[in-house]
Amino acid sequence: MGSDAIEGVPARYWRRLADGRIQCEVCPRYCKLHDGQRGLCFVRARRGAELLLTTWGRSSGFCVDPIEKKPLNHFLPGTPVLSFGTAGCNLTCKFCQNWDISKARAFDRLQEKAAPEAIARAAAEAGCRSVAYTYNDPVIFLEYAIDVALACRERGLSNVAVSAGYICPEPRAELYRHMDAANIDLKAFTEGFYKKLCTGALQPVLDTLVYLERETDVWLEVTTLLIPGHNDEPAEIAALSAWFVEHLGPDVPLHFSAFHPDYKMLDVARTPAGTLTQARRIALEHGLRYVYTGNVHDPAGQSTWCHGCGAKLIGRDWYDITAWALRADGRCGACGTPLPGVLEARPGRWGGRRAPLAVAGNLPA
Numbered sequence: 001m002g003s004d005a006i007e008g009v010p011a012r013y014w015r016r017l018a019d020g021r022i023q024c025e026v027c028p029r030y031c032k033l034h035d036g037q038r039g040l041c042f043v044r045a046r047r048g049a050e051l052l053l054t055t056w057g058r059s060s061g062f063c064v065d066p067i068e069k070k071p072l073n074h075f076l077p078g079t080p081v082l083s084f085g086t087a088g089c090n091l092t093c094k095f096c097q098n099w100d101i102s103k104a105r106a107f108d109r110l111q112e113k114a115a116p117e118a119i120a121r122a123a124a125e126a127g128c129r130s131v132a133y134t135y136n137d138p139v140i141f142l143e144y145a146i147d148v149a150l151a152c153r154e155r156g157l158s159n160v161a162v163s164a165g166y167i168c169p170e171p172r173a174e175l176y177r178h179m180d181a182a183n184i185d186l187k188a189f190t191e192g193f194y195k196k197l198c199t200g201a202l203q204p205v206l207d208t209l210v211y212l213e214r215e216t217d218v219w220l221e222v223t224t225l226l227i228p229g230h231n232d233e234p235a236e237i238a239a240l241s242a243w244f245v246e247h248l249g250p251d252v253p254l255h256f257s258a259f260h261p262d263y264k265m266l267d268v269a270r271t272p273a274g275t276l277t278q279a280r281r282i283a284l285e286h287g288l289r290y291v292y293t294g295n296v297h298d299p300a301g302q303s304t305w306c307h308g309c310g311a312k313l314i315g316r317d318w319y320d321i322t323a324w325a326l327r328a329d330g331r332c333g334a335c336g337t338p339l340p341g342v343l344e345a346r347p348g349r350w351g352g353r354r355a356p357l358a359v360a361g362n363l364p365a
């Protein structure tokens with residue numbers, strides 16, 4: 001395909017190399033492109049002397065979700081979030097749980113164009129408090145994500161990034177200037193896992209976690225998908241937890257979620273609930289205060305407990321809030337210990353519903 005067929009908007013973060021190729025500097029892959037070539041993510045492509053983002057304004061569909069589904073348990077609990085993504089990804093995880101979107105090549109999943117203001121307006125009209133850049137990674141569509149985020153802030157909506165955190169420092173700083181919360185996927189705690197199963201690297205992800213927690217006001221939560229036989233050894237969970245407490249502190253929530261066989265990893269069984277419970281216990285023993293289980297029915301592991309007195313602060317059953325024992329100032333109703341997060345006097349009442357939404361010509365997913 002000649003480069004004339006490539007359409008898009010000018011991309012940021014690239015430079016021309018001495019040999020004439022263009023190097024994308026959004027993520028640590030540093031794809032080096034000849035005219036007409038696309039990066040590994042497929043959505044950043046070279047046309048002549050410039051690099052383009054080919055998915056600006058293109059979405060794979062919109063849905064209103066509970067914020068707990070991102071998952072974020074300490075950020076405006078109980079409120080609805082408008083979720084959307086585009087296509088492509090900059091990692092190649094064999095166990096991808098969203099592969100129909102992240103691996104989309106022909107853009108057949110992408111529907112009508114949606115202007116940033118149309119998304120912000122639809123989110124506000126649907127009663128959402130935030131918009132989430134999710135399903136695939138906003139790292140690769142950051143120019144579009146930032147334009148949508150600007151429109152959302154104009155309307156008083158918050159912005160949520162759901163990302164694997166595989167991004168270079170300069171674009172990272174720009175993307176997260178526009179974000180209010182993030183859930184970062186920490187896929188495992190070994191370089192071998194990232195190399196073998198994602199063709200990526202662990203260290204840039206750890207750098208992103210430390211950056212977000214120490215250098216920004218973005219509310220951070222972290223998710224690790226536990227895959228039997230690949231990243232669920234107690235010793236690895238212990239090492240992850242020790243690093244987590246030392247570098248991020250005890251108050252950053254950590255979610256252990258259950259894998260289901262998908263994409264190129266159909267030969268591995270679903271994660272047993274006991275593995276998640278064990279991982280949660282190990283992390284708590286290492287000093288983390290807010291550790292959750294996900295993708296399983298585990299009301300105790302999904303609820304928020306006061307680290308001061310042990311009272312149940314927010315009860316959850318899947319994505320439904322079943323109890324709320326916080327004072328209006330976000331402190332434990334029993335002992336007054338503050339709960340870290342972005343909290344309001346009362347929880348939202350969205351519940352566990354998932355509702356497809358049409359946006360500016362986009363059809364419901």
Ligand code: SF4
Pocket residue numbers: 024025026027028029030031038039040041042044089090139140
């Ligand atoms: S964002 Fe895409 S094109 Fe750029 S370096 Fe990463 S994978 Fe390559």
